[in-house]
Amino acid sequence: MNVIKFDIRSQICPATLLIALKEINSHSLQLEDGTVKLIFLTDNRDALTTIPESVANMGYSVNVTRKENFYSIEVCGGQQ
Amino acid sequence: MIYEDENKRLTSENEELLRKYQASVRYIRDKVDQLLTVMGTSPLRQEELDDETLIGLDPIGIISNSFVHILRHLNRTNEKLKLANDEINAIFESAGMGILVIDRDMRVLEYNSMLREYFFDGASSFIGQPCYKLICQHDYPAGCPFVKIFKNGESVHCEEWLLHNRYFNVVGTPVMHDGSEVTGAVIVYMDITERIRAHEELKQSEERYRDLFENANDMIQCIKPDGSFLYVNRAWHEVLGYNDEKEPDLTIFDIIHPECHKCGSEFRSVVFGENPGRIETKLITHYGREIIVEGNISNIFEKDRFVGTRGIFRDITERKRIETERDKLIVELKEAFAKVKQLSGLLPICASCKKIRDDKGYWNQIESYIKEHSEAEFTHAICPACVKKLYPQYYDKLWEKEDK
Numbered sequence: 291m292n293v294i295k296f297d298i299r300s301q302i303c304p305a306t307l308l309i310a311l312k313e314i315n316s317h318s319l320q321l322e323d324g325t326v327k328l329i330f331l332t333d334n335r336d337a338l339t340t341i342p343e344s345v346a347n348m349g350y351s352v353n354v355t356r357k358e359n360f361y362s363i364e365v366c367g368g369q370q
Numbered sequence: 371m372i373y374e375d376e377n378k379r380l381t382s383e384n385e386e387l388l389r390k391y392q393a394s395v396r397y398i399r400d401k402v403d404q405l406l407t408v409m410g411t412s413p414l415r416q417e418e419l420d421d422e423t424l425i426g427l428d429p430i431g432i433i434s435n436s437f438v439h440i441l442r443h444l445n446r447t448n449e450k451l452k453l454a455n456d457e458i459n460a461i462f463e464s465a466g467m468g469i470l471v472i473d474r475d476m477r478v479l480e481y482n483s484m485l486r487e488y489f490f491d492g493a494s495s496f497i498g499q500p501c502y503k504l505i506c507q508h509d510y511p512a513g514c515p516f517v518k519i520f521k522n523g524e525s526v527h528c529e530e531w532l533l534h535n536r537y538f539n540v541v542g543t544p545v546m547h548d549g550s551e552v553t554g555a556v557i558v559y560m561d562i563t564e565r566i567r568a569h570e571e572l573k574q575s576e577e578r579y580r581d582l583f584e585n586a587n588d589m590i591q592c593i594k595p596d597g598s599f600l601y602v603n604r605a606w607h608e609v610l611g612y613n614d615e616k617e618p619d620l621t622i623f624d625i626i627h628p629e630c631h632k633c634g635s636e637f638r639s640v641v642f643g644e645n646p647g648r649i650e651t652k653l654i655t656h657y658g659r660e661i662i663v664e665g666n667i668s669n670i671f672e673k674d675r676f677v678g679t680r681g682i683f684r685d686i687t688e689r690k691r692i693e694t695e696r697d698k699l700i701v702e703l704k705e706a707f708a709k710v711k712q713l714s715g716l717l718p719i720c721a722s723c724k725k726i727r728d729d730k731g732y733w734n735q736i737e738s739y740i741k742e743h744s745e746a747e748f749t750h751a752i753c754p755a756c757v758k759k760l761y762p763q764y765y766d767k768l769w770e771k772e773d774k
Contacts, residue, residue, distance in 0.1 A: 302418060303411050303412055304406045304409075304411040304412055304413070304414055304418075305414075305418050305419055307406070307409065307411050308427060308429050308432050308433075311409075311432050311433065311435075311436045312427075312432045314436070314439075315432060315435040315436060315439070318439060336411070336412070339410075340409070340410055340411040343410050344409055344410065344411075344436065344440075347440045347443065347444075348436060348439035348440050348443055349439065349440075349442070349443030349446065349447075
């Protein structure tokens with residue numbers, strides 16, 4: 291599986307969400323067939339709510355993990 | 371002059387275009403904010419994205435594409451929900467128990483065919499009517515155990531509930547909205563009437579057999595393969611005198627007479643089911659008395675596994691004593707009869723001297739013959755007639771006065 295990482299630290303919502311949605315839209319086919327996983331690195335706490343909720347509404351799996359000074363939001367295919 | 375006019379026109383046109391551009395940007399920002407709010411996030415701030423970046427990023431396009439995914443996902447979810455709903459309906463209708471769905475006011479929202487058969491058979495729809503009127507035939511829900519579901523949000527179980535002359539096990543489960551508010555309840559009625567009746571019949575049958583078991587005059591015992599007792603009846607206790615509580619470790623070997631232990635393998639083969647059938651043996655009571663019992667042993671199997679033997683015995687000690695005495699009496703009678711027989715039949719006796727001729731042809735004095743062929747003994751005396759004849763001088767002294 292191809293992993294694509296986006297470092298959007300220092301960005302704040304809703305720009306963070308828009309960037310994440312843009313990348314998810316452009317990789318939707320690969321996400322659905324399971325060939326790609328997107329990882330967004332963010333330090334914006336609002337994004338921990340807005341991105342996972344939007345991603346879940348779009349039918350993708352999302353997993354948030356806390357790192358040292360930021361968060362990692364993993365998005366991959368698969369219906370929830 | 372011409373340039374000035376042209377400059378003014380262009381400046382005015384530029385201002386108009388700028389105003390239109392700013393209006394378009396405001397429109398885009400408003401729509402983006404509206405869409406972002408729908409997406410569940412905060413509106414855009416000016417400092418976050420300047421107008422040029424806003425146009426370049428195309429947030430409306432991004433969110434519109436996301437909506438396409440969201441709608442597609444919702445459609446898939448709806449299809450799954452529809453399928454799940456169809457499956458639930460199939461289960462609802464085919465369940466072998468009555469299912470009732472009620473709202474907070476205990477009004478009927480839904481019920482399945484089995485519930486209709488239980489309570490509404492032949493009637494029209496009862497949707498929207500209070501269940502306590504339809505099923506319990508009460509005007510108020512007071513006393514209904516399922517009211518508790520709405521008070522504390524917990525399931526309620528009622529066992530052997532009598533409704534419409536039938537028994538039910540009933541389970542009420544709350545329907546929760548957002549995991550906290552109880553909006554309704556699902557009540558499941560399982561008809562256990564046949565089970566209850568079968569249980570009652572079984573209980574009565576068991577009581578009849580227990581009565582027979584406990585009041586039987588014969589001793590009944592069940593022995594496990596290790597020789598311990600599984601159960602014994604009242605007669606067994608009365609005859610043998612052992613107490614289950616005082617002697618919990620009692621085994622068959624403790625009550626078998628030592629003489630019977632000697633026959634070891636033969637005894638085991640009968641008692642432990644290797645050779646079931648009739649048995650006669652000696653037992654020792656709690657008080658040390660020997661008793662003789664006879665009875666039958668049969669095997670007990672559970673799922674083809676040997677689990678013990680069942681024995682039914684009768685105390686035949688008294689009968690045995692009587693039989694022994696009878697046998698002894700018979701022997702004595704036979705002996706006596708044999709002797710009596712020796713003096714029966716035709717005895718040749720001399721008409722004059724009264725001697726008897728024996729089988730060998732010898733003539734015997736009658737006393738010696740009878741003495742030899744019977745238990746009789748002779749003591750000699752002389753009768754008055756013979757005294758008169760043989761010793762007249764004494765006769766006169768002895769009987770003259772009486773004769774006079």
